[in-house]
Amino acid sequence: MSILASDIEFDCDQKKGPVEEFKAIYAYARRERPLMIVTFVLSLLLAVIDVPIPFFLKHVLNATLKRDTALIASGEQLDPERMLLFVFFSLILLALIKGLLTYSRRVTSETLGQRVIYSLRLDLYRHLQSLSMTFFRSASTGRLMLRLMGDVQAVLKMVTRSFLRAVTDSISIIVLVTILLLLHWKLALLVFSGLPIYALTILRLSPQLRRTGRRARRQRSVLSGTLQETISGAEIIKIFNQQETEGERLAGHTSRLKHHLIERARISGKLAAITHATVAFGGALVLWLGGSAVLSGEMTKGDLMAFYTLAAMLFPPLRRLARTNETYQAARVSLDRILDFLERTTPFLEDVGSVDLVVERGAVHFENVSFEYIPGEAALAEIDLEIRGGETVALVGPNGAGKTTLVSLLARFIEPTSGRILIDGQDLAQVKLSSLRGQLGIVTQRTFLFSGTIANNIRYGRQDASDEEVREAARTANALDFIESLPDGFDTDVGERGQRLSGGEAQRIALARMLLADPPILVLDEATSAVDAESEELIQQAVERLMHGRTTLVIAHRGTTIRRADRVIVLDRGRLIEDGSHEMLLGKNGVYARLFNEQINLRDRAS
Structure with missing residues (x-):
């Protein structure tokens, strides 16, 4: 089953x-009130510019059909x-004025x-x-992008096609x-x-258009x-030869979308047909x-021409209003989703101290x-x-023990169900998130680099860093040699997510970025996994330099990392069960000793 199946559903079913x-919309438009007024005035002028025609x-028709030389000579005609x-x-x-007004309204409406x-x-x-990160871990990137x-x-x-066009056409009709x-x-x-039937049709079909939309x-x-998922997972799809399966899954989604769009076209077609019939x-x-009326002498031919032309001018704005209604109904769905998203609060919204x-x-x-x-199921208890300040603590435990949850709480990616977390005696629930994140550095296993140059990725740790500071951070992270061996050096484009660099190179760039940020508290998620021995040694050296003089929590998977720690904290099923140095805990022959001998030592030998 696709991961998307478990994604949080944040599409809006609430009708506003x-x-x-x-x-x-007006809350945003009123910030541009002068431009909005100008656009409205131009719309008003465009609505009436053709009325004299x-x-x-x-007068032309009456004058030419009733031409009387004597009356013309006397000035009566x-x-x-x-x-x-x-x-x-x-x-x-009129054509020149209308052209100027059309151009001006187009520019002002688009600008607005x-x-x-x-x-x-x-x-x-x-x-x-x-x-919070809870939201990002649940939501689909593709849906967020949409x-x-x-x-x-x-x-x-x-804004540009529905509201403004509806204003112009409504004024014209009136x-x-x-x-x-x-x-x-x-x-x-x-x-x-015929207009009441037309109006009733719009009222009846509009909800259908919106539902289908x-x-x-x-x-x-x-x-x-x-x-988004299949592009990101292209390598896995090819490894497991699942191109056909993914193609069928995509075809299913595309088929359902096609069905909804065809249904919307049917409803739009009904509206268009009734509009044309009314006209x-x-x-x-x-x-x-x-x-x-002309034959009975009640109207002149010129009066009929004027009336017919005015009636003919009435129906195009009616047709446009029908099309505008379609655009409006489709856009209402998007607007409702946006407003629902902006109104989203806890448990996803992070409180700011x-x-x-x-x-x-x-x-x-x-x-x-x-x-x-999940309520009633403790991830940490x-x-x-x-x-202590400056202490290095290794967090150890089986999968699901609560190690990642613990450091996520420290970074306030999530909030404690009960209890509190303090740094130098200050309750994190009371401090500004920006201030906390500025004092905390996190290096994860999954290194993320942005598209752009190596220099810009390192400088992401501190935007005002000089070129020399960027270079020094790279040197401390054991990245300078490989960077200078590249044809473009620090100006090398790393590609999307840093895919043009090896895993070890990307991790060293990430460490350089953190060195430049220089946080007093550090969280490391065993950054030496899945790299070759040479890269691991270079990364480990860089990590030791990064840890020096800082309070460090390491989610540890390797014995070398654990031995360097001042303390080892053992978690199991969300509880802290052992606390002490590596040697002391081995001597106890408890959970840590068993875990170290059965998993950590074996992993070290295998690598």
Whole structure:
């Protein structure tokens, strides 16, 4: 079964109302109030810019069909040639003005949308970084990427294509309806007779569009996560010859996404068909009843032309509103997911203390600390452990004993269920996380390097470090020789996740990064596993330099590491069962002695 099957489900099923959604978007848009006002005014002008055109046509038609030389000579009727010339230049002027307004509105609306999305994406990223490691260990990277990129992009469409276009089209409809009623209210009411059916159709189909859009979005999240997983695990897939299995799994997700998208297309098609039918019905009514009015002398041909043109101008914004509604319903799903994500709090959100951590000696005290991943099942139980400043402590125990949980609590990746943790007498629950993390260094087995140069990866430990300090950190970590042997030296691009370096080289870069950060308290997760003997020796030397003068907790798997420690702490099933030096615990012939002889010694010999 895919790991994704156990991922935390953080897709949103909570429906928020349009008012809530509008308030959420407006909270970002109002930061750009001048730009928003300019965009609205431009939208208003664009909504009415074409209204004079039907009246130009009316006067041209009436003047040309009722041309009377005597009336023209007396000034009672406009000269058709002059009228045509006036209309010609007026239409040219209107076209130029409309072009300028369209360009300006496009620029301002896109700028407004991009600024809103910029702020929203930054808030999402900041919120993401505030979530604890519990969240990251549960969530799918692919789904998170879709939330930060795909959902945000959908909201951009909502701002630039839904809200702003809906404003323009709504104003156009109101203006046109008003004018049509003033011109011939009976004919106008007949033309509008099809609109209630159209409105009811939109109200009926919109929830279906949204439900289908939510299913499609969720399935797209799953597909994105699966792709991320198969790309990251490409080597394992090939080793176990599972290309066909993974292909079938991907095909299943893709097929389900295809089904949801086709269903959404069917619903959209129904809406489009009813929209076109409404338009055709309205146009036919105007020609039939308007033509009858002309024959009876109730309207002039010019009046009919103006009315028909205005009615024809009414239906494009109606069609656009239908398409806008589709975009809006799809974007609402993304917006709801974003708002749900931003509202996510405990147990995932890390609380932030109010005071800075001041480390003088680096003494650590776990005071009756317990922790439960699952309520009622203790991962750690009443751990009472004092570590002196500058002391090196090896944490030893079988898998699942609680070693990683203990150091995760120290880094506040997770919070104790009960008890407290103190550094130099300061309760970690009261200190700022940024202050704690600035005093604590963690080197794990799984070395992570960022795409970019070796120098930038080392400088990640302290951004303001000089080139000489970066070089010195590399030298202390036994990385300088191999770096200088590379054609580009410190400017060598390590590739994604440092894949262009060997395991041993990447670990030494990670140690150099930590040396540059220079934290007073250090946590090491046996950084010498899975490397060759020469690299291990170089890494071990670098580790010893890194540990010198610091309080160090080592999750130890090798005898050489344990022997160098001042104390050995033995954990088993979440309890601290033995505490002492390596020699003392061997002499007790207890759990540690058995573990050392049966596992650690054998592992050392095998390596």
